[in-house]
Each structure stands twice: as structure tokens, then as C-alpha cells.
Amino acid sequence: MLKNYLTIALRNLGRNKIYAFINIAGLGIGLACSMLIMLYVKDEVSYDRFHDNVKNIYRVVRQERDKSGKKTGNDPNTGYFQGPKFAANVPGIKSFVRIQSGSRDVKRADEITSSELLYVDSSFFSIFSFPLEYGNKLNCLKDPYSVVLSEEEAKKQFGTANAVGKIMQIKEDDGFKPYTVTAVVKKTPENSSIQFNMLLPLKVAAEQEQNPENWFNIFLNTFVVLQPNANLTAVQKGMQRFYEQDSKNAVKILTEKYGPMNNKTIYQLQSYADMHLSTDFPAQNGLTNASKPLYSYILSGIVLFILLIACINFVNLTIARALRRTKEIGIRKVIGSERKQLIFQFLGETFLLSLLAFLLAILLVQLVTPVFNNLSNKALSLSYLLDVKLISGYVLLFLLTGFLAGIYPALILSGYKPVDTLYNRFIPGGKNYIQRLLVVVQFALASFLIIATFTLYSQFNFLTHEKLGYDDNNLVMVNKQSLSKDEAKLFKTELMKNPSITGFSPKNGGQWGTVAKTSSDSTMQFSYETVDESYVPLLKIKLQQGRNFSKFYPSDADNSVLVNEAFVKKARWKNPLEQKLNFWYDNNKKYTVIGVVKDYHFQSLGQEISPQLFTMKDNGFGVAFIKIKAGKETASLDFIQKTFKRLFPLNPYSYTFKNEENLKNYEAEAKWKQIMLYSAVLTIFISCIGLFGLSVLTAEKRIKEIGIRKVLGASVNHVVTILSVDFIRLVAISLVIAVPLAWLAANKWLQNYPYRINLGWEIFVSAGLLVILIALFTVSFQAVKAAIANPVKSLRTE
Template identity: 55%
Template structure:
């Protein structure tokens, strides 16, 4: 019996190559997408679970709660004080380890290289059991001059992984000192929130350990291990009781001195929750922070594509049912019951699914590098053979085969043998299910295409919007010491291709001060010189720029942006006083700069204050002539290395670094575009298959129409009308939904591209045109056929 079914299935596939290709192509693409998304999702949920005893490891996190109950701040960071303090006051905390990200300079011969490094407590490997290739984790970080390298970094500096006992010169406190390699660790796994390359022991001054003001110092991660069976909620309560008792005096001092009214609350975050946390993200040395929404979106795309492929299978199988009606009638006459027929057609479904599954696996392997690039992952083929994933793929195979084959099997097995053998059988009803599935297909495809278009426009808006300053042909070079600024500027300006040189601080600094007596304002504070605003072409709208003619500018003058003026409520900002009461320092406003996007466009322009204190300078900003980069870059590097031989040299173009802020949007744009292409392709090949079957079923009607004088255009209209109506219905459903979803997504951006009616109209017109081209090819072919063939009777 089974052998007969198998023969029948393969004979049927070979006789209907077009439909077999459409089904297999659609399903294999859908399955490949589903496999890749399974890889992605599995990687996301498996983060950090490889560590032994990880279920007992937690990170200390905190939040500041205002008197009205609102949350002022949430942070996954703590200070050097929190770990030992809570470990001493809460018995359930067995041990703790602190983890801080940093960057060190390493001297290799005469060359100075920058290297990412982390400072940790000496018990790091006892608590976080990352595997070692060489050395003993228990003693590796006992000495202050010890260093642990990852396998990759060991090979980078020494050409081998077996380097225990060798030395590296690390720059600490301005001088290079020899550090001994005491261990070499395996490279951290792909799915790890901690990916260290170099570890050294954290060195703390005695006052950092004893000063209780450090309860309010946050700059590193603190992990703790709880005793087995400990109740996390009870431990958190004990932590709060200990904090409120131990820091009571400090809380009072901070509240009085800084007018700090928020209440600090400490909690424990499971280590395995860090990767996907929205509130307490992986930072300060931890990497790979993600958003669970990505997994939902990707899973939705994969489900859409797989669902559309299954819809094709169902539609084509049911539409082809009339051609197999006699076969079914004969089988029923010779004794086959409905259950056997269902088994036969389900078997055919699973055969197609198996072929598609094998092809899908190959497609997934081919697309893996591209997918890794889009998703910022490093997934390998080994992931494909994970036991959990194999189980997931098996489930995917059986569910897909069942979904694709069950309904057609149910319909085909119910045919009446007498009607089928006398060619009197017609599908009952008006094929509402088939039409509904076509509408669903094109609704999903339309949603994805509009989503891709909206995301593309938003990304283009972000990278092309006027930022309020000119970032073209601007080079930034970090690590400029204040002693070398003047000489560095003079040397660079000797090159005719260098137009301007300015300096500012590295990064951004958020702080607060008082205006109008006692009104507090939070703002970004930056330090710039007198050449900074002219270099970036940022207008001064009131007052004046900093000037070297005013010696007081470096000590008591500030400039503010328009957002600061608005927040302060000033009508005449020049001459106003900004009071840093906690530092007993006051500044006078000498000018107002026009609002500009000094941060990413994902943030509104916030109050900004500019100072002119050279002690905080560290970043050189260089404007060069257009097209001169190839000539200028070697010159800048040569000057830098001559003046700063113990600092690693690096540079960045400002416009490129600005665009890098939107890498996530760029990758999602590509991913959605790929998904939209697949959905519309699979939908169209399904529509093509249905149009072929429709034309075959209406051959005699077409012949009669041609004999009676119908033109090719009239016949094409008759054959295409029903399909186009379904596509139009799908547009009527999808466009309003897409508008609502797009509008909600754009609310995440304070600056966004407008939603225009023409965007949706153009998408709809494009889909209608594509559908028309798909079905009209077969309609024109049928209309041009000779009617004598279709009217000939058997």
C-alpha cells in the first residue's frame, strides 16, 4: 500500500512540474527563514546559561523613586562599595565579584596598541566559571601585576595560546609596567554577556572601601552568588534594611546638600535576565544587550513567510483537485475508504515538505553569513545540529506538513465517486476558503512591504536630516593631552589641506545646576574651545562666542543652547548666572548657540551648557578640504605619533560616526526588505499557479468566447478580474492596519518622517500591478490559444 502511494505521489509530481516547483520553492524558502529565526531565537534565550551555577548568580541593580512614586532613574551599575557592604550585611549572599570595563595601552616594542580590558576581583574565575586553557583560575588574579588573556589576544601578542609566565607592558598611572600572564582563557562563547579579552585585578584605595559616601557612586557591575534555596524577595528586603541603616547619615547629607528627594531601592537581577532586559541592560563592560521585540518581529516575519507558503500549497492542491477527481473516484470504487485517501494525500504533503525541508536547510546554510551580518550575530553551522534545534526543526517539519496537507486531504477524500467518474463534479460553494487565503497572503505581503518602506524612509530621514551643524569632512582624533594641544594645532595647520582645528572633551557629561536662585536644571555639559563653534558652523544667536581675548572665559563664562534658555525661562539669557552650588562655583552666560543635534536623533534636543576649560579637553576636531582625506590622514598620524608616542592613534570621520548611531535601523531595513521580497515572491508564484489552473478550467469558455468574437483584451479581463478583486480586498484590509502599526512604531522617534497617503497608494498600486502582471501572462497565453483545441470533445 505504502509503495503504491509513493509511486502515485512521484508520478503526480513529475506530471505537474510547475505546481510541484511552486510548492517546493515556496515551502523551502519559508522553512529556511523559519530555521534561521529558530537559530536567532535559540541564541537569544540561551544567553549566559552555559555558566555552571548560573541560576544562583544575580546582579545588584537599583532605581531612584520620586516622592510621587515615579521612577527617576534605573541602573544596573553599582560602585566599589556595594558588593562588600551587602555581602557583610546579608548572610544569604555567599560571595560577590565586581566587573568594570576599561581600555588600556600596551607597549609592544616601540609600538603602542590600545586594548579592551576589564578589572575584576581576584575570585572572578571561582564565581564565574569561564573555562581556562592554561593556568589556575583560583590563583590567576591574586597578584596586582597579574593579567589573564583570552586565546585570541594571547595569539595576537605572542602568536601562541600557551603563554603563561610571559609579560606584557601595560600603561597604569601614566607609566608602562610589566604584567605577568598567569592564565589564558578560552574565547568567551557567542551567547555570553561577558566577553572579556584581558583581565587584571581591581585595585582599590583604602578610602574607597571605607567611605560610606560611595553608596552613591556607580561605575561598575557587581554580581553576587546566593546560597542555595535562598528566597530572592527576602534577600532584597534584607538588603534594603541594611542599606537604610548603614547609609542613614549619608542619605541625610546627600538630601540636604543636593536637594535629593528620590529614594534609592536595591534589587537583584537574575544573571540570565540581563541580555534581554529593557530596564537594566548589559553595559559597563558587558556586551550584547538586546531587545526581546527583535525576536518577536523576526518570528512574525518567518511565520508570515511560512504561512504564505502553506497557503500556496493548500490553494494549488485544492485548485488541482478536479484533475485528480477520476483517480479519487477509481480508488473509492475499488474499495479505498476516506481514511486511506487522507493518509495518501497527507503522505504526499509530507513528501513535498521533506524535499522542501532538505532544500530549506541548504538555503539556510547559504544565507547564514548574510543573516549573521544583519542580526549582529556569529551563529555557526554547529548551531544547526543542536539537540533542541533538531527537535524544533522536526516539530516545524511535522506541523508544516500537517497544516499544508490536512485541508486538501479532507476536501479531496470527500469527492463523490459517481460524479467524479462522469465528469459531473464541481467544487461546492464559491471557494470562500481559497479566496480568503489569497486575501490573507496579499494582506501579509502588503503589511511587510509597507513596513519596509516606512522603515527605509525613517532611516533616510535620520541620516539626511539637517543636524544644525556641518559634519562633512570633519576628522576627530581622541587622546590629546592638554600639554600638546597648542603644538598639535600649529603642526596640523601647516598642512594646506587642513582648514580648521578645534578641541573639546571626550564623550558627554550629564549634570545639573541652579538658575534663577533655586530652580534646578539637568543638562549636558561639554567643554569646547573658541574654534569649536566656527569649525562646525554652529550659529551664535545671542551674545558672543568664547574668545582668547577674554581670559575670564576659561574660568567663569559659559554658553548655553536655546533648549537651556527655554528650560530656564529666560527672556534675556546673556548675563544670567548658572550656579553649581555643590561645587561652590558660579558661571555667567556670555552667549546662546542655536539648537543642534549634538546627540542622536532618537533623543530630543536637551539643554546643553558649554565651558571653555582646557583641563577637560581631549578630542581634536579637524576640518579638512573636500577630497583631501588620502593626503591628510598620513600627515595627521605622523604628527600625532611624534608628539604623543605613548598613546595609541585612532581617528574617525564625524559624519560616519553619526550614521553609525543608526546601524540598528539600517540592519532592520535590510531584514524587512528581504522578508518583504520573499513574501511577495511566494505570493506571486502562488497566484501564478492559481491563474494557470483557472485558465485550464475555463478553456472551453475561452474557446466559446473567441468563436463569438471576444477580443484578447476582453478575455484577459475576464480571467484576471477575480484575482485582482481579491488583491484589492487584501489592500483594503492591510493598508489601515499598516497605517496604525507604522504610526505607533514612529512614535518611538522624536524626529520622524511623515506618513503620507501617497506612500500607501504607491505600495497598493505596485502590488496591483505586480499581481496583474502575474495573472495576465497566463490569461494572455490562454486568450491567444486556438479555440479549436479547447472546443474539441473527447
């Protein structure tokens, strides 16, 4: 019996190669998308779970609350004290390790490069399960001048992975000192929040260990290991009790120095396995690959759309092809076939198609995985398939898809009456309410994704092309740590000798922040920028009031500041010029506001412009802004590099263009733009296949009507219009459903951006016209074919 079912199924597929290909391709694409997202979700939830003792590893985190007990903020960072003090004084904590990110200059022969690294305690390899290729994990970090390398870094530095015992010249203070390689680590797993090429021992000076203020200096990550039988709640309460008792003296000192502390710090423990997907305490500050569960939800929703559309398409095409099999069904019933046998037959054919689609999906996954990895910043591979849970999920997906896609057509086809089918009294599909409903659902989902894609594209275009309030074109940023005023002046003098270089201004590296008191004695928090008098004109930042820094006013360096409009607004100044700012913690140093610059986006457009202050105080610089002429990039960069290496031979040279750095702020949006585009293309493609199937059903159902109309003089255009208008009406209904839902979703998503597009009608009209045109093209293909057919053949009766 099974052999007979299989033979009939294969023959049927062989006679209908095009429809079989479309069915297999549509379902295969849907299954491939599902597999990729299952791989993605599996990778997300497996993060950091490879460590042997992961159940007992926790990160020490902090929650800030005001006097009423209301939460005011979360902070995953800690300082020098939390790890050793909690481990020594709180029952249930077994050990600790601190991790601090940093960078150091490394000298190899005459070449100096800057290397990113992590400073860690000697317990690092006792707590985390990173396998060593060479060396002893128990003592490899005990010597203060030891260094641990990854295999890749060892090969880069020494040409061999077995680098234990070799010496590296690493910069410390003002010179290079020898560090001994004590271990080489195998490549860290991709699903690890801790990624590194170099580890150095974390050194804490004796005076820092005794300074009580270090309870409040936060700049690193602290992890603790709990005893196997420890009670998490009891440990957290013990941490809080000890902190409040031990920090009393520090609170008193800080209150006397800076004023009363308004917030209360609550210490908590975050499970290490939960860190990767945490939105309250994300993996940062030396930890990498932080993600959000929202990404998995969105991708899962998209793939559900695609798989649902593929199954709907499968159903529609199967029913459409049923017209060719009505006589077969009638004969089978006449000679004694029972309905359940026909159901098994058609379900068997469905599962055969599903199996072929499943095999195609595996092939597609293999082919598109590199593209998907690039989009999702992953390193997934089919080796992930070798997992019992994942394989079980795929098998369940296969069975569920095959059943859902096949059960409805099987029930419909097996229910045909033999007399009607054998004497052509059967009216196929009736009014096709189910098929039409499925088409509406398909195109509603596809339209929703297309509108979402248009919205995302428009917002991305806005983010990358909106005027920032300053000129970032042809602006080169050269990094130089601890760039003094004299060094900046010399660098500028040498560079300006080249006519291709039109401007130079130093600035502090990175983003600084601090606080000061206004004339009303209220405390202001703001971004703190150290610049010179050429910074504002170089970037073409507009000055709203007052004047810029000037070399003709020597006192500007010590007594004057510029602020932006956001600063003035937050300070509630009506007349900002000549206002005083008190840096009370710096010997009550007071500065006078001499100018107000127009707000500009010194951060990404994903963040609201915050208060900003500029000073010429000698705080040291970290980056040089250099303006070059357009079209002279290669020659200018070569001159800048040679000049830098001549003036600063012991510093690594690196540069970037400011406009390129700005674009990096929107890498996530760029990735999602591509993901949504591919998703929209797939959904509309599979939907059109389903629409094509229904157009075939309709054309064959109305074949005699078309023949009569042509005999009576109807033109091809008239017939095509008759056959197409019903489908366009269905697509229009789907748009009516999709547009308000898409508007709600798009509007909700745009609320995440302080600067965003206006969600105008153009997006919805453009998306609607695109969907209608694609649907019209799909339907017209079959409609034209039916309209030009010979009416004699359609009107002939047996």
C-alpha cells in the same frame, strides 16, 4: 499499500515537475525562515546559561523612587561599596565580583596600542565558568600586576597561546609598568554577556574603601552569588536594611554639600540569566550584546507570516492541480477505494512534498546563515541543531506544516463524486471561496510587510539625511586622552601648516553631564562640553543670541558659558544673556551666559535634543576635531598621523570621521531595514506563486468560456482582462484590509522616535501600486497563455 502510495506520489510529482518544484520551493523557503528564527530565539533565551552556578548568580541593581514612592528610574550600575559590604553583612550572600570596563595603552616594541579590557575582582573565575587554557583560576588575579588574556589576544601579543609568565608593558599613570600574564582563557562563548580579551585586577585605594560617599558613586557592575537555600526576597530586604543604616552618614554629608536628596534608592537583585533580554536593567557598562524580547517577537511574527503564506500557497496549488486528477479520483472510487484511503494517499503526497521541502530548508539555512548572522549580529551555525529540544521543535514544525498544508486539499479531493468526474459534469472549485479568501489573506500579509518596509526605509533615510544643525562633512576626530590646552595649541599650530587642513578645535572626550543652579535657585541637569573659541565656527553651529567665546576676552575661560536653546527653554529664561549659573558644589563658582547657540543634534536623532552647556574652563580635552579639504583625505590623514606620532609618541593614534560615527547610531535601523526588505520580498514571491496557482485553476475552469468568446471574436486583450480583473479585485480587498492595520502598526513604531517622518499617503499608495503591479504581472502570464490557446481544442468534447 505504503509502497503503492509512494509509487503513485512519485509518479505524480514526476509528471508535474514545475508545480512540484514551486510547491517545494515555496514551502522550503517558509520552513527555512522558521528554522532560522528558531535558532535565533534559542540563542536569545540561552544567553549566559552556560555558567555552572547561573541559578544563584544575581546582579545588584538600583531603582529610584520619589518621596511618594513612585518609580522615577532604573539603574543597573553600582560602585565600590555594594559588593563587599552586602557580602559581609547580608545573610544569604555567599560571594561577590565587580566588573568595570576600561581601556589601557599597551606597549609592544615601539608600537603603542589602546586595548579595551575589564577590571575584575579576584573571585571572577570562581563565580563565572570561563574555562582557562593555561593558568590557575584560583589565584590568577590575586597579584595586582597580573593580567589574564584570551587566546586570541595572547597570540596577538606573543605569537602563541601559551603566554603564561610573559611580561606586558601596560600604561599606568604617567608610565608603562610590567604586568605578568598569569592565565589564558579559551574563547568566550558567543552567547555570553561578558566578552573580553584582557582582564586586570580591580584595584581600590584604601581612602576609597573608607569614603562613605562611595555609596552614591556608581560606575560598574556588581554580581553576587546567593547560598543555594537563600530566600531571594529576604536577601533583598536585608540589603535594603543594611544600606539605609550604613549610608546615613553619607546622606548627611551629601545633603549638607549639595542639598536634600529627593529620591530614595531601592536595591534589588536581577537574575543573571534574565539580564540579556531585560528592558528595565539591560546588560551595559562593560557587558555586551544586550537585546530586547521585542526583536524575537517581531522576527517570530514575520516568519509566521511567511510560513502561513507558504502553507496557503501550498493549498492553492494542490487544489489547482486537482483538475488534472479528477478522473483518477473517479476511477479509484469506482474500483472500490474508500475516502479515507484517498485522504491517506493525498496526505502522504503532501508529507512527501513537505519532507523534500524540509530537506531543502536545511540546505537553505546552511547557505544563508552567514547573511542572517550579519543581519542579526549573531554567530549561529547548524551545530545548534544538535539539540534535543530544537530537533523536536523542527520535527513538530515539519509534521504540523505537512498536516495543515495537506488536510484541506485531501478532504476536498477525496470528496469528488465519481460520476461527475468521469462524465465531465464536475465544476472544479465552484466559486473558489476558500481559495479566494486565502489569496486575500496572503496579499494582506504581504502588503502589510511591504508598507512596513517602505515606512522603515523612509524613516532610515530621514535619520541618515536630516540636517543635524552643524557641518559634519570632512570632519576628522583624533582621540588623545588628557589633551591639555598647551598640547592642543601645539597640535593645532603644527597641523595648520598643511594647506589641506582648514580648521582645528579640541573638545572633551565622550559625553559629560553635570548640574548647576539657575538664578531662580532651581537645579538644572545638562550635557557639559569643554571646548575653545574655534569649536562653534568650525562646526558651523548657528549663534542665536549673544556672542561666541573669544580670545580677546581672557575672562571667558573662567567666567563665561554658552548654552543651547533647549537649556534656555528648560530654565524658562526670557532673557538668557547675562544669566548666572551657580556650580555650588565647586566652591559656589558662578558663570555668566554670554551666548545661545541654535539647537543641533549632538546626539542621535533617536534622542530629543537636551540642555547643553559649553565652557572654556581648563577641564582637559579628549578629542581633536580637524577639518580637512574634500578630495585631500589620504594626504591629510597621513600628515595628521605623522604629526600626532611626532608630538605624542607615547600615545596610541586613532581617528574616525564624524559623519561615519553619526551613521553608527543607526546601525540597528539599518539591520532592520534589510530584514524587512528580505521578508517583504519573500512574502510577495510566495504569494505570487499562490496567485499563479489560482489563476491556473480559474483558466482551466473557464477554458470552454474562453474558447466560445474567441470564436465569437473576442480579442486577446479582452480575454486577459476578463481573467485578470477578479484577481486584481482580490488584491484590492487585501489592500483595504492591510492599509489601516499597517498604518496603526507603523504609527505606533514611529512613536519611538522623537524626530520622525510624517506618515503620508505616498507610502501607502506606492506600496499598493507595487502590490497590484506584481499581482497583475503574475496573473497576466497565465491569462495570456489561456487567451492565445487554440479554441478548437478547448471546445472539443469526447
